[in-house]
Amino acid sequence: MPELPEVETIRRTLMRLIGLRKITNAAWTYEPILKTDSEKFKTVLIGQTFREFERRGKFLIFQLDTVSLVIHLRMEGKFFIKDPSCPLLKHEHVVFTLDNDSELRYHDTRKFGSMHLIESTCLHEVVRNTPISKLAKEPIDEGFSYKDILTPLQRRSSAIKTALLDQTVISGIGNIYADEICFLSALHPQTPCNRLTMEEIMRLSENSKIVLTKAIDLGGTTIRTYESVDGVHGRFQHELMVHGRKNQPCRICETTVKKIVINGRGTYFCEKCQPLKTIDVEKNMK
DNA sequence: CTTGCGACCTGTTGGC
DNA sequence: TGCCAACAGGTCGCAA
Numbered sequence: 001m002p003e004l005p006e007v008e009t010i011r012r013t014l015m016r017l018i019g020l021r022k023i024t025n026a027a028w029t030y031e032p033i034l035k036t037d038s039e040k041f042k043t044v045l046i047g048q049t050f051r052e053f054e055r056r057g058k059f060l061i062f063q064l065d066t067v068s069l070v071i072h073l074r075m076e077g078k079f080f081i082k083d084p085s086c087p088l089l090k091h092e093h094v095v096f097t098l099d100n101d102s103e104l105r106y107h108d109t110r111k112f113g114s115m116h117l118i119e120s121t122c123l124h125e126v127v128r129n130t131p132i133s134k135l136a137k138e139p140i141d142e143g144f145s146y147k148d149i150l151t152p153l154q155r156r157s158s159a160i161k162t163a164l165l166d167q168t169v170i171s172g173i174g175n176i177y178a179d180e181i182c183f184l185s186a187l188h189p190q191t192p193c194n195r196l197t198m199e200e201i202m203r204l205s206e207n208s209k210i211v212l213t214k215a216i217d218l219g220g221t222t223i224r225t226y227e228s229v230d231g232v233h234g235r236f237q238h239e240l241m242v243h244g245r246k247n248q249p250c251r252i253c254e255t256t257v258k259k260i261v262i263n264g265r266g267t268y269f270c271e272k273c274q275p276l277k278t279i280d281v282e283k284n285m286k
Numbered sequence: 287c288t289t290g291c292g293a294c295c296t297g298t299t300g301g302c
Numbered sequence: 303t304g305c306c307a308a309c310a311g312g313t314c315g316c317a318a
Contacts, residue, residue: 001311
């Protein structure tokens with residue numbers, strides 16, 4: 001469920017709550033989450049201290065003394081800090097006991113999330129040995145501009161929403177923010193990438209930056225099950241213009257917001273504010 | 287190389 | 303009311 005703003009919020013919260021805490025035990029009840037040899041997972045992590053908390057796209061990177069933990073929350077991954085006396089919930093699959101007698105618990109209803117243990121604290125090494133190496137720039141990266149997405153967009157014929165969700169084109173955007181970015185850019189989410197004008201591509205890149213920045217400021221979006229840590233909700237849901245607003249009036253023009261499916265993802269848009277350019281040169285020539 | 291789709295899981299929601 | 307298909311903030315592997 002979490003996109004870049006939610007993952008960033010989680011990163012900041014965990015840095016505050018468990019920074020410089022030492023792991024005294026590691027345990028799990030569902031092994032497939034661990035993408036590393038499980039015995040190593042336990043023996044290596046015990047005794048190590050959380051030093052740095054990084055994020056790349058939707059990946060979290062925790063750097064400890066001699067290793068790094070690379071975590072992807074996928075659809076439903078969450079963290080909680082709990083007292084060891086709290087009964088373990090059904091979906092709390094991984095538990096790190098900390099040196100202040102509290103537990104960092106990883107909760108994941110759908111079990112899609114992953115944890116990789118990388119035996120290095122060097123970010124270059126970590127990136128090189130994980131799928132992070134395939135990520136494109138983030139809209140909030142220093143110096144990000146339309147030039148970073150120009151070539152991939154011109155090369156594709158797929159819907160712009162599909163390209164916004166492709167982490168090798170631009171990283172950090174997910175289903176909610178893709179809809180919001182298309183709306184702010186006044187572009188129909190099904191517009192083929194290779195039919196965008198230069199000006200439209202500039203609008204998309206600027207709005208990507210604006211939307212993600214504001215969402216981070218508000219601690220992310222809580223519309224279904226997202227919470228940062230310990231049940232803390234985001235506040236960006238109050239700013240949503242189209243996502244999740246099927247059959248409700250557009251906040252700008254009152255036209256009924258439509259829901260369609262693009263590449264298997266629910267997609268919300270206003271057909272008046274985001275008209276699909278009727279394709280043709282031929283039409284104009286008549 | 288791009289594109290679309292099923293698979294991975296479980297829980298909730300919406301329509302008949 | 304009840305049932306079951308569709309859907310939920312993501313990615314990966316595979317076939318065309």
